[in-house]
Structure formats: structure tokens, C-alpha cells
Amino acid sequence: MRTIDWVDGAVELIDQTRLPDECVTLRITTVDELIDAIRRLAVRGAPALGVAGALGVALSGGDPDAVARLRAARPTAVNLAWGVDQAAAWLPEGREAVLETALRIRDEDIAACLAMGERGADLLTAGLLMAGPVTPDALASGGPGSGAGGGPGSDADRGLRIMTICNTGGLAAVERGTALGVAQTLHERGRLAEVLAMETRPLLQGARLTAWELARMGAPHRLVADGAGPYLLARGGVDAVLVGADRIAANGDTANKIGTYALALGAARAGVPFVVVAPETTIDVATPTGAGIEIEDRGAEEIVTLRGTRLAPEGTDAVNPAFDVTPHDLITAIVTDKRVIRP
Structure with a gap:
């Protein structure tokens, strides 16, 4: 089971505020929805926030204000800003390049946790x-x-x-x-x-x-x-x-x-x-x-x-x-x- 992933053009994540009573998956299609999920701790944990930040840039459509607001959603965990920055660096190359970077960060996180x-x-x-x-x-x-x-x-x-x-x-x-x-x-x-x-x-x-x-x-x-x-x-x-x-x-x-x-x-x-x-x-x-x-x-x-x-x-x-x-x-x-x- 994955906590967070990219599925058919959207971010899907487990709503951790609903656990342990029920396991609910949220489908996130906008940066504002993702920021809300981050701030209310529906998604949390440094590695997951790094992946969320990168995937959020793919949702942003290149809007610099949305990217900046996402980056600042939670200040202590450095991975959120890191993930945003990694993906945002590819914005000049287009959305597909951003998404490819975000998915690479996702896969690298899986490998890192195993290691x-x-x-x-x-x-x-x-x-x-x-x-x-x-x-x-x-x-x-x-x-x-x-x-x-x-x-x-x-x-x-x-x-x-x-x-x-x-x-x-x-x-x-x-x-x-x-x-x-x-x-x-x-x-x-x-x-x-x-x-x-x-x-x-x-x-x-x-x-x-x-x-x-x-x-x-x-x-x-x-x-x-x-x-x-x-x-x-x-x-x-x-x-x-x-x-x-x-x-x-x-x-x-x-x-x-x-x-x-x-x-x-x-x-x-x-x-x-x-x-x-x-x-x-x-x-x-x-x-x-x-x-x-x-x-x-x-x-x-x-x-x-x-x-x-x-x-x-x-x-x-x-x-x-x-x-x-x-x-x-x-x-x-x-x-x-x-x-x-x-x-």
C-alpha cells in the first residue's frame, strides 16, 4: 500500500486524519487541495511531504504563486521545500519533465526506505x-x-x-x-x-x-x-x-x-x-x-x-x-x- 502516489493525472493519498477508524483515499487535483491536506496533516512525515511537494508542482500548471505557497505550507520539514524545488527546476521544460522528476523522487524514496x-x-x-x-x-x-x-x-x-x-x-x-x-x-x-x-x-x-x-x-x-x-x-x-x-x-x-x-x-x-x-x-x-x-x-x-x-x-x-x-x-x-x- 502506498501512502501517496500519482494516479490518472491527480495525487492520491491516504487521509491520515481518518485513521485508525477508516482508511480513506483522497484524490487531489489542485495545489490548494494539496496545501490543505498538508496543513491539516492528512499527509505528513518528511519523506511523504517531499513527494507531495514534487507532485504538487506537477499540479500547479507552472503558477509561481501556487508553487511558493506549497513550498511554505509547513516550515520545519525540509523535505517539502526540497521536493518542490527539485520539481520546479524543470518547469521551463514543461509539465511532463516536472512529472517525470516527481515520479523519480517517489521511486527514490521507496528505494531509500528499503536501504x-x-x-x-x-x-x-x-x-x-x-x-x-x-x-x-x-x-x-x-x-x-x-x-x-x-x-x-x-x-x-x-x-x-x-x-x-x-x-x-x-x-x-x-x-x-x-x-x-x-x-x-x-x-x-x-x-x-x-x-x-x-x-x-x-x-x-x-x-x-x-x-x-x-x-x-x-x-x-x-x-x-x-x-x-x-x-x-x-x-x-x-x-x-x-x-x-x-x-x-x-x-x-x-x-x-x-x-x-x-x-x-x-x-x-x-x-x-x-x-x-x-x-x-x-x-x-x-x-x-x-x-x-x-x-x-x-x-x-x-x-x-x-x-x-x-x-x-x-x-x-x-x-x-x-x-x-x-x-x-x-x-x-x-x-x-x-x-x-x-x-
């Missing part, structure tokens, strides 16, 4: 993972780090228990996904003991989407309240934390769903490897550090209500950052479709 799943699973099962920070300048220089040590995988037959947050499976990409794609590969190899999925407040992507995907793949899993993550890490029994990224700065700082930073702190305290899984396209060498990443605030409504039910008294305001930034010194390794960056 990340294999590389991440190899890293976790081969005993090559050691705690510690990524090399600060490794991303900007384009050279991977090096090193080996202990970590998960020392028992060659043991299943691994993974903790994750938000949704990083096929719903966040075209197929399979990033961090959850690694868990899927482990499951296919018979090496996954369990996934502990954070519920992911306030929109519950972990409860609504990740649990749905894990159930579909038949992988053992349990939901965990967000605030319980660091405590469970301290108790032991978690082999690694796997998360995605919406943007990776040149020094290795990463922006991901709010709550990721707390997991990174808990993992560092507990000595549990903290692994970021994201495609190379998520690396933004133009942003030197995480301090330069624009963090989207999605307003009070998502905090004070849940699916139309008010949770807080009328008039209650809220702060609602959709993402946080994990400093590179809390990251054990970054797994991309091309390399592993580690101490």
Missing part, C-alpha cells in the same frame, strides 16, 4: 552500535564517522525491544518508512521482540498511526504514555530508541516530533543507544545548528480539544510546538539511505 531498513537492522543486530554523539562536522563534510563497540546485538539470536515516537512507517513515506521501517526489517528477519510506541501527544500519531501499522505487519507492540518513556528506559529492557527526523542540521542536531528530546535525554541517562533514521534529503547543510531550525507552533486548539471534545476550560490558551530539537551530542548514530554516521 534505511536494511542498514539500520544490520547496525542493531551486528553489535556495531555504541553510545555517544555523532561527529559534529560529519554531515557537513559528507564523510561518515567510524567506530565499533558494544550495544544491542551481542546475543545473535535475541529479539530486540525498540522504543519509538510519532509515526515513521509507511504512512510517513511512500512505503515502509524510516525508523519504523527498521523495525519492520527486524520483524521480517525474526529479530524484533517488541516495539514500545509513544502515544505522541497531542495528535496521537503513535496511538492512531504507528499502532495501526504495527498491527497490519503483525509485529508485537505496546503503547506507552509519552511521560513514561524516560522512566521505562531507566528501568532497562529497551535495546535502542529509533526516531525519525524532519530536518537534520549540518552539525547533526535533529528536529523531530515534540517529545523526542525527552527520549534522547532519558536514553543518554540510561545508556541506551539513540538512533535517528532519515533519508539524506533530510540533511540541511544550509542550517548550521538546530538553533536555526524554524519550529512550527500549531496553535491552542490541538491542546485544549481532542477530536472535537474540549479537555480544558473555555478560554484556556496553550503553547503547542509541533517539534523539538535533539542536540547531536545525545545522538548515537544517524542512519540514512547511503551511510551510517556514528562516533
Whole structure:
């Protein structure tokens, strides 16, 4: 099943706001419809947004205003702007050239997710993972780090228990996904003991989407309240934390769903490897550090209500950052479709 695709002259995508109650496919024929789908999170996840951006340019008819509005629909995830720019560069060559580029980006995302799943699973099962920070300048220089040590995988037959947050499976990409794609590969190899999925407040992507995907793949899993993550890490029994990224700065700082930073702190305290899984396209060498990443605030409504039910008294305001930034010194390794960056 593909999260997003081009079908008979339109963008078709799964409406993720309707899950897990029903799986509904939207047919998008205009840029404004696509922008609306992006802003209300009918389509989300950095790789999927990159594909959406590229396909959206094919819908734009070359209108520069529509392309600009699409590019700015969500500011934190670098893949959206990247996908728009890649496709828009071919506008002078005509719509067919734009569409060909967008479909290539779609196909490259599928291949990248397969590669990340294999590389991440190899890293976790081969005993090559050691705690510690990524090399600060490794991303900007384009050279991977090096090193080996202990970590998960020392028992060659043991299943691994993974903790994750938000949704990083096929719903966040075209197929399979990033961090959850690694868990899927482990499951296919018979090496996954369990996934502990954070519920992911306030929109519950972990409860609504990740649990749905894990159930579909038949992988053992349990939901965990967000605030319980660091405590469970301290108790032991978690082999690694796997998360995605919406943007990776040149020094290795990463922006991901709010709550990721707390997991990174808990993992560092507990000595549990903290692994970021994201495609190379998520690396933004133009942003030197995480301090330069624009963090989207999605307003009070998502905090004070849940699916139309008010949770807080009328008039209650809220702060609602959709993402946080994990400093590179809390990251054990970054797994991309091309390399592993580690101490």
C-alpha cells in the first residue's frame, strides 16, 4: 500500500486524519487541495511531504504563486521545500519533465526506505552500535564517522525491544518508512521482540498511526504514555530508541516530533543507544545548528480539544510546538539511505 502516489493525472493519498477508524483515499487535483491536506496533516512525515511537494508542482500548471505557497505550507520539514524545488527546476521544460522528476523522487524514496531498513537492522543486530554523539562536522563534510563497540546485538539470536515516537512507517513515506521501517526489517528477519510506541501527544500519531501499522505487519507492540518513556528506559529492557527526523542540521542536531528530546535525554541517562533514521534529503547543510531550525507552533486548539471534545476550560490558551530539537551530542548514530554516521 502506498501512502501517496500519482494516479490518472491527480495525487492520491491516504487521509491520515481518518485513521485508525477508516482508511480513506483522497484524490487531489489542485495545489490548494494539496496545501490543505498538508496543513491539516492528512499527509505528513518528511519523506511523504517531499513527494507531495514534487507532485504538487506537477499540479500547479507552472503558477509561481501556487508553487511558493506549497513550498511554505509547513516550515520545519525540509523535505517539502526540497521536493518542490527539485520539481520546479524543470518547469521551463514543461509539465511532463516536472512529472517525470516527481515520479523519480517517489521511486527514490521507496528505494531509500528499503536501504534505511536494511542498514539500520544490520547496525542493531551486528553489535556495531555504541553510545555517544555523532561527529559534529560529519554531515557537513559528507564523510561518515567510524567506530565499533558494544550495544544491542551481542546475543545473535535475541529479539530486540525498540522504543519509538510519532509515526515513521509507511504512512510517513511512500512505503515502509524510516525508523519504523527498521523495525519492520527486524520483524521480517525474526529479530524484533517488541516495539514500545509513544502515544505522541497531542495528535496521537503513535496511538492512531504507528499502532495501526504495527498491527497490519503483525509485529508485537505496546503503547506507552509519552511521560513514561524516560522512566521505562531507566528501568532497562529497551535495546535502542529509533526516531525519525524532519530536518537534520549540518552539525547533526535533529528536529523531530515534540517529545523526542525527552527520549534522547532519558536514553543518554540510561545508556541506551539513540538512533535517528532519515533519508539524506533530510540533511540541511544550509542550517548550521538546530538553533536555526524554524519550529512550527500549531496553535491552542490541538491542546485544549481532542477530536472535537474540549479537555480544558473555555478560554484556556496553550503553547503547542509541533517539534523539538535533539542536540547531536545525545545522538548515537544517524542512519540514512547511503551511510551510517556514528562516533
